[in-house]
Amino acid sequence: MLTPLQIYFPIGVVLLVAVVLAFTMLGLANVLGPRRPSLVKQTPFECGSEPVGSARERFGVKFYVVALLFIVFDIEAIFLYPWAVLLLPDGQGYPGLGWPGFVSMGIFVFTLVAGLVYVWKKGVLDWAD
Template sequence: MTPLQIYLPIGVVLLVAVGLAMLMLGLSNVLGPRRPSLVKQTPFECGSEPVGSAHERFGVKFYVVALLFIVFDIEAIFLYPWAVLLLPDEKTGYAGLGWPGFLSMGIFVFTLVAGLVYVWKKGVLDWQD
């Protein structure tokens, strides 16, 4: 069996997927109803009337707070499996992470707390202007 024969089924599946996607888009474009109206062309704003321009600039604070939220959300995601694996389990015979696991998570949490203190001292979390 040559190396190209191994990839032939993958290529066929990709071609079928792309072809099917193009076929469905083409059919919906040809067969779909066209009844444009002013209501259908207005931007959807979660049920509210759109206010202002869509090209309005947001302050950098919104993006920084979003990034900080992601960082601390990831911390919470890493804390759960660590807490589950820290202690030994007599049922399965798992020895647990022990002190090395505790120390490594302590370093991880200390780094994140140091980052939180840093952004707090810099005033990034203050919303008053």
């Protein structure tokens, strides 16, 4: 029987190597990279045109609401994928989730669709105003 330390040790080694490698590359780029500062390099770049106005503009709340809705439905997709994989038996001894798993995910999806319909009816997704 493997202990949790034995199971997770390779993951820790990979993470440690990744962090060390990332900081090594950043450090080498900082030390060995050329430094030729100029006014053109220090100006903000906006799609090839000169920046107009302040970068501290206020955005409408709708942008944040749409971002939150995107996150909610993105997380829904994250939950749907393992459910779809585990729903049916795999033929190697795993019995699958069966009807209880199907019903529970149906309730989950119904709740999210009801939320989407509510948001749609409230006009949150309407950008015409």
